[in-house]
Amino acid sequence: MSLKFWWRRRKELDDEVRAHMEMAVRERIERGESPERAREAVRREFGNTELVRETTRDGWGWRRLENFLQDVRYSLRLMQKNPGFTLTAILTLALGIGANAVIFSVMNGLYLNPVGMPDASHVFAIRVNYDKLNLRNIVISPPDFRDVRDSREIFSSTAAENDVSFNYLTSDGPRRVTGSQVTYEWFNVFNVRPLLGRVFAPEEDQPHANMEAVLSFATWKNLFGGDPAILGKTINLDRTDYRVVGVMGPDFDWPRRTEVWVPLGLALEMYADDNYFNESLFVVARAHQEIPPAKAEAYLQVLTQRMIAGHKITSYPTDSGWEMVAIPFTEYAAGDLRTPMLILLGAVGFLLLIACSNIGGLMLAKSAARTKEYAVRATLGASRRDMLLQALTEGLLLASTGAILGVAAAYAGMDALLRIAPKGLSLQSRAAANMDVHVLLFAIAVSVLAGVFLGLVPLGQVFSQSQSDVLRADARSFTGGSARSRLRELLVVGQVALALILLVGAGLMLKSLGRVARVDPGFNPAGVMTATIQLPNEKYDKDEKQIVFYRGVSEKLAAIPGVESGAVALAVPFSGFTPGASFEIENRPMAPGDPGPHSILNFVSPGYFPALRIPLLLGRYFTDQDVAGAPAVTIIDDTLAREYWLNQNPIGHRLRFGSQSPWETVVGVVGHVMNTSLSGDSGKGVCYHPMFQQPIPQAFLVVRSKTDPAQLAGSLRAAVSSVDAGQAIASLESMQEYVSASLGPQQISVSLLGTFSIMALFLASLGLYGVVSYSFAQRTRELGIRMALGAQRGQLWRLVVGEGMRLALVGVAAGAIGALILVRYLSSQLYGVSAFDPATFTWTSAVLVVIALLACFIPAVRATRVDPIIALRYE
DSSP states (O other): OOHHHHHHHHHHHHHHHHHHHHHHHHHHHHTTOOHHHHHHHHHHHHTTSHHHHHHHHHHHHHHHHHHHHHHHHHHHHHHHHOHHHHHHHHHHHHHHHHHHHHHHHHHIIIIISOTTOTTGGGEEEEEEEEGGGTEEEEOBOHHHHHHHHTOTTTEEEEEEEEEEEEEEEETTEEEEEEEEEEOTTHHHHTTOOOSEEOOOOGGGSSTTTOOEEEEOHHHHHHHHTTOTTOTTOEEEETTEEEEEEEEOOTTOOTTTTOOEEEEOOOOGGGGOGGGTTOOOBEEEEEEOTTSOHHHHHHHHHHHHHHHHHHOOSOSHHHHHTEEEEEEEHHHHHHGGGHHHHHHHHHHHHHHHHHHHHHHHHHHHHHHHTTHHHHHHHHHTTOOHHHHHHHHHHHHHHHHHHHHHHHHHHHHHHHHHHHHHSOHHHHHHHHHHOOOOHHHHHHHHHHHHHHHHHHHHHHHHHHHTSOHHHHHHOOSSOOTTHHHHHHHHHHHHHHHHHHHHHHHHHHHHHHHHHHHHHTOOOSSOOTTEEEEEEEOOTTTOOSHHHHHHHHHHHHHHHHTSTTEEEEEEESOOTTSSOOOEEEOEETTOOOOTTOOOOEEEEEEEOTTHHHHHTOOEEEEOOOOTTOOTTSOOEEEEEHHHHHHHSTTSOOTTOEEESSTTSOOEEEEEEEOOOOOSOSSSOOOOOEEEEETTTSOOSEEEEEEEESSOGGGGHHHHHHHHHHHOTTOOOEEEEEHHHHHHHHTHHHHHHHHHHHHHHHHHHHHHHHHHHHHHHHHHHHTHHHHHHHHHTTOOHHHHHHHHHHHHHHHHHHHHHHHHHHHHHHGGGGGGGOSSSOTTOHHHHHHHHHHHHHHHHHHHHHHHHHHHTOOHHHHHTOO
């Protein structure tokens, strides 16, 4: 059937059906039926005829398309006719939809579709908890890894990883390359394939056979110039040759910022049962596609019980509350950003609701001027469906235009989000944030919902009236006017309430951040610069060599001009590295069921405590005489002293870490240092060991300077190079940056929630101004009569302001109730502040009332300047 014939046939059928329907309507009216009832009855009757079904079959799509295009053209004319309203509506929607797109893009990258990880819902991080030791979410031991790896009925692939770094010699000197030692199934777990070459084979993941390397895309580009012939070539890392077998794509770098992967090559003795509680491996696993995630998580409890039942050597697993858990990898990778992002997603949702309510109020006012149009269309036979489709088309056009601008602005918003994030979190957020197709689909869904809302709001009042009311309406009045006014007022009340909820949330987070910032971390971070080093095993294979290196570097650091003290240490506070171990106290047997003492471990040189200004409470600091061959000594903090030597002097007492280790004498007690977070420190005690007595191949350099620590980067490199020219340093960070990064989630929440609250406050005040201004513009004649009868300007001012403040106060009351219900979800993010803090509720309500008063001021001034004579002539 040709298109021309189809179109002519459609017109003929339409004309024939219309003629029959008009004849039937006339006959019914002649019998005394009302026009409305007659038309409705005829529509029902003809809806079942073969003629109508034929018309529908042949011309339904064309008619719908023609009607839709007509609605679009009409809506565009209306938008062009009211450019001020159109621009305001589009910009307001762009603000709301853009903010939602920014936050959702981060959420999408963290939880739903992480970059470089297909089908992330089946990937898990395998972790260990020690409930009775207050240790949660830590790495697992090699035997644990073996047990999970062998559970092939649940997990299709399982892999272990150990962080490592290498010295790579470039033309500019040595460079630290961040690496990962992984088992051969690492890339299978994440379901990724290399851009070039291949990944590791099982036979390469063996001791002394693990001399292959896979490069990250960035490393391939930056260090090797994107050489396509890199495969098969040898690169020298830590004076050891590795053959490049593959290059990964640009989206994959798990763990974050990995530059090169090499096989882990675990020795068989690492899987021995007596190594069960020597946790050292980061393990991930992918469940089979048909295995529900909940079942995979539950299976780890089965493994836990199986291990406890089969572990006959000691009751330690039960005594310590040991268990293995499977955490969804997206949840693990998001870390501390998870809750703040969920809170912010709710906040931008509120912001969009306020924006839509604001525009809905404007459209309600606009719809009053179109009452005559609706009446005429109803008289001419337009159905409610036709008017609804027209209104929805107009709303969707506004929302879609706003969405396009909002998504475009979201790119700039993303950069702003990353700029306010601390350095470490900024890297994590940048890796997660990705304006992919999922974000676009989200923006489309949000814009459709907004468009439907904007289309339904103005017609809600038209549909609430009978058709006879519509037909009797004229261009100046409408019987539903009071109902429309009530709906406008209800929208304003809702805006004020939502704005108050956001203000309360921002106020609580701001107050909490202020409390956290005043917490004493137990050390002074000001003026302290740090860097990291890792000694290659091939060169520093003996403790004596490591001690010589550390002693030489410590002396060079202390000799830097302007440096007060320098040191080396295994870890520094807030670096994210808090190793721990159980120990025993001499002449103190453990009670049945007691897991024994446990502490955080640190290995430090003598200058560490002065560099961080950690106070000495009892005994002494380490000295240069605490070296290998001298009596083994240790320093504990006051938290450990109170926990295990309550009301005793721990100086002179002895402890040891493992039955094969020497007894160490406690020679000093220092103040407790927060290691993880100012707002949520674990509270565990710390046991310090002298680095010159028990060296560790990886360490932090720590220097305290009288000048700006950021200027010490070159001096630190020179100090290390003067001891070993082939040794590189990395991770140059000040202690202030580490402390700031620990507050990153709270800072992001306060910054963005505060910004969204200000936007919401502005939109709510704009909506209140609009409804008050429009309301009294409609009552101009009434104001003239009042003034003609002797009303004073002050009385009119109070009338206008009172009308607006009535709405504002109702909104404040509703918002306070809503905030009381919702702020409990903020409790986990607050420090030293109750979620129901009366002061915060009071001052945020006061701010909102003052802003509302200002919003009512201009309409009130206009009302007092009305000329009674002109007002009495007003229609």
